[in-house]
Amino acid sequence: MAKCGDTWFFEKPVYIRSWASCVGTKEGEGPLGPDFDIVGKDNRFGQKTWEQAESRMVQIACQKAVFKSGLKPQQIGCFLGGDLLNQCISTSFAARQLGWQTIGIYGACSTMAEGILLASALIESGLEKTPLCAASSHFCTAERQYRYPLEYGGQRPQTSQWTATACGAVVLDGEQGKVRVTAATAGRIYDPGISDTNNMGAAMAQAAYETIASYFKDSGTSPADYDLIVTGDLSMVGKDIVEKLFRDDGIDMSVNYNDCGLLLYYVNEQDVHSGGSGCGCSAAVLCARILPELEKGNLRRVLFCGTGALLSPTSANQGESIPGICHLVCLESAV
């Protein structure tokens, strides 16, 4: 059966054929610095506004991913992308320049996993051969939209996360590639009642737990079956909660579980408090570290679990708590 419980098991081969990442200066100074395809000289990428800079990063990452695939740009069947900005403008304005058929998606920081999940389904359907997905975020666009003007210099509590200036893009293919997408679980929305917008890791942790637990049940697997289980982005606070929720079920996640928000930065040295976040965080960690290790065969089987906090400043100001979602894709080395 193609769907079991909440999980799609792909019957046709679905490959990730190529990928690319484009990040800002702070990300370039982090532990993955040498692994990114493009690190900006500054965070403007030659543009006048932060929003245009983020959009430019999407273009750069997409074009680089297509270049690395060896495909011609016109062979990309469709583009699935999203970001954190109101009305997803960094994606739309990039897509205006890129010219591909465009399917806009929104999953907050889970967007990259959502895109891979949908693009994989399009390959399974036989309707698309080589779709492309991307997700982006930019510290400066997110700060002024969600929090305070940069110039205000607001204090950040220790539970807060640092929105990554980053974009990742992947080209999927039904015929060739060194990494396979074998299964995917679209998440349900969970809301543990947290309304502190500086504590989004805690708000998303339950959704991560629920999706991963559903996937374990649907697939009949456990943490020991994976080289790496990675959420993105719960950071320190949320990761601890996920580990505790599984511990309560008698499942030990401590061995091979990590979070993209903790991999992108030197968390203690780079003043990012609880860790990284933003659609671009998990997207860039995927493209800079996880996919290359799968390609080399150093990792054989990875659960990539994108987590999103589905709030807006309006909902937060109205006193609503923060709904969380987690979309999961299972990635396997094909070498």
Add this chain to the structure above:
Amino acid sequence: MAKCGDTWFFEKPVYIRSWASCVGTKEGEGPLGPDFDIVGKDNRFGQKTWEQAESRMVQIACQKAVFKSGLKPQQIGCFLGGDLLNQCISTSFAARQLGWQTIGIYGACSTMAEGILLASALIESGLEKTPLCAASSHFCTAERQYRYPLEYGGQRPQTSQWTATACGAVVLDGEQGKVRVTAATAGRIYDPGISDTNNMGAAMAQAAYETIASYFKDSGTSPADYDLIVTGDLSMVGKDIVEKLFRDDGIDMSVNYNDCGLLLYYVNEQDVHSGGSGCGCSAAVLCARILPELEKGNLRRVLFCGTGALLSPTSANQGESIPGICHLVCLESAV
């Protein structure tokens, strides 16, 4: 071939099994008033804020569509939904209550067509049996987010459109239904350089023309092959431009072409200026008028072409012009 040019031709049967609409008072007073499933007594739907009211409409329309399908709520495989609000909160907060696996999408006013397009592909893939799509908008949430506080009473130019207080929801099915989805074209983004946010019909018209023209080419059909070609929502200004662009190609669209923004209201009497707009406009017109006529066999073959203006107030304030997109689905009577 499953994909020809930009168009997916579904090889498996894809049906729309049931649908429902939920609208506000002004929409209830329009020409489709008797055709909606639920018309609010007021535009609050028992909620404290306009945003919560919009979210409540999504819940109501989805629950009604599922009820009419005869399926149990837990049989809905996944929910694809989106709206105009920052971070798509009316969809996310509704999905929190509804409990289904949720795939967030963003296509501005093209969202309903985008949802049907993706849900159809999921059925074609064999991964989903009965997905559900919905799209919503609310006049009061859109005004304060995109334009002015309602209390300000800003003057509206004649090219402006009225954001519908409306939601439409459809349940798709791979096995049964009286309306079939036979083809779909995901749009590319076009930007004719218009930066007047009170003239979005003109901004979206080129995208509508391009997608419909691509579809005609891919399918080898012409307007005469359809009982109705309907965009949503270009309203008066944009509809005229689409007709002119086709006239320049020697194609007469005047016989069977209409726009959801002109069908939802008594345009001259209800003070909506150029016509209706908003994700909920085309979604509600689809569910209240187009699908019932296909179900009865009064319409045999319809092109439903959702059009979206992919701007944000931030992009507009930065002087950016307005990118437009159009997603198309071909609907055929199965009776």
